[in-house]
Amino acid sequence: MKKIFIILFIWPLIYFGQLADTCFTSEEIIDISETLDSLYYIDSINTEIISQQEILISDLETIIGLDSIELIYTNKKMTLLNENINLYIEREKYLKPKWYDHKVIWFASGIITAVATGKMAVEVLQ
Numbered sequence: 001m002k003k004i005f006i007i008l009f010i011w012p013l014i015y016f017g018q019l020a021d022t023c024f025t026s027e028e029i030i031d032i033s034e035t036l037d038s039l040y041y042i043d044s045i046n047t048e049i050i051s052q053q054e055i056l057i058s059d060l061e062t063i064i065g066l067d068s069i070e071l072i073y074t075n076k077k078m079t080l081l082n083e084n085i086n087l088y089i090e091r092e093k094y095l096k097p098k099w100y101d102h103k104v105i106w107f108a109s110g111i112i113t114a115v116a117t118g119k120m121a122v123e124v125l126q
Contacts, residue, residue: 024032099105
């Protein structure tokens, strides 16, 4: 009885498990296969595009880093140039001619010396 009971429950499973799948026709299966092939192809193209985009992103991140470094050096250069300008301004304060380096004073002292020498020579000769 046990064997008959098992056969009655297992027989439909074995019988229906051996039947061919009748859900799709052969044309539908071919269409599905072609669709899957095209989807696999598109997926491979998308994967390639994604990898190229990742390479591009990493290159652009490198460029961003280099630009940041360039900005830092440019700011440092501007700071140093401003300090250099301030040093030139300070130097100019020390290089301005003093009152005794004025041309008029030297010209006048030369004339006075020449006149005084001439008067002295005239007095010595008299």
